[in-house]
Amino acid sequence: MTDTGSLRLDDQLCFGLYSASRAVTSLYRVVLAELDLTYPQYLVMLALWERDDRLVKELGAELNLDSGTLSPLLKRLEAAGLVDRTRQADDERSVRVSLSDAGKALREKAVGIPDVIGEAMGLDAAGLARMRRELDRLTESVNAYREALSPA
Amino acid sequence: MTDTGSLRLDDQLCFGLYSASRAVTSLYRVVLAELDLTYPQYLVMLALWERDDRLVKELGAELNLDSGTLSPLLKRLEAAGLVDRTRQADDERSVRVSLSDAGKALREKAVGIPDVIGEAMGLDAAGLARMRRELDRLTESVNAYREALSPA
């Protein structure tokens, strides 16, 4: 009797993934409270700290989020004074998102976060890298399968 | 220069976890469409198929969900005719959740799902088990760290 095909909850990798993801998010909630950011907002800030002045579309592609999620999120970041949003002159459909001074400054309060999270995970650099690789492979495999099942 | 401490998005395991979790959920969305269930609803049904007639509190402990999430979810399952909810006689605070006939019958439509998901993940039984183990370890480690940081 193999595990595959079982409907038992604890057999399922997906539940492990779901639990792990929620556990990590809830740790981020604690850590990010001081920066007044949610985890998805933090992801957007990370993307902007890495490269400023991006189109909403580009952020969406990098984070795999659509405008339905990003638009209100970016409005909240703008309301918090962390980013500016400006329509692009040469293509009025696009909106360019850039860091305000406060948004740039916030980076200093964030530099210690990856170490805290890494520490909490209790993995060495090699373990982190391996898991990261396996998760990426999993994501790609699952996404390919889903797209085959139900084409975008 | 180590990876730890980097604010680069692609270095972060958490983003991999977040992406993988969303990818899996979105595959479930396609697969579960035929059963008219969301992924969290499916988790509750799994728990009930495994053992029927449970208190809301017990379901919450198993799935790590609080009443704020479970109460409306269970009301929706009840509205869909899949479960019954009854106040326990000897402790009027507790609510017992049990499968209706339709809820029991739905299991037959679900038996093939784990294989589909397993196939989509492209891992053999050993790979699944190992990843499952590592994710469980990660979850526990992260939860312990969070509770130390911000005691419940």
Next chain:
DNA sequence: CGCAACTGAGTTGCGCACAACTGAATTGCT
């Protein structure tokens, strides 16, 4: 017994995620 502390489920409010849609701007094709 009496009453304070606690427990269990539910509600409210907020922020994702995502589908479905809108509307304006641009592109492409004839």
Next chain:
DNA sequence: AGCAATTCAGTTGTGCGCAACTCAGTTGCG
């Protein structure tokens, strides 16, 4: 040039996930 198809951001509606709260019911302690 003209117009259909596409693109981009934003809006609407639904369902989590979680904090904070309410409220009834139960427990525990003097």
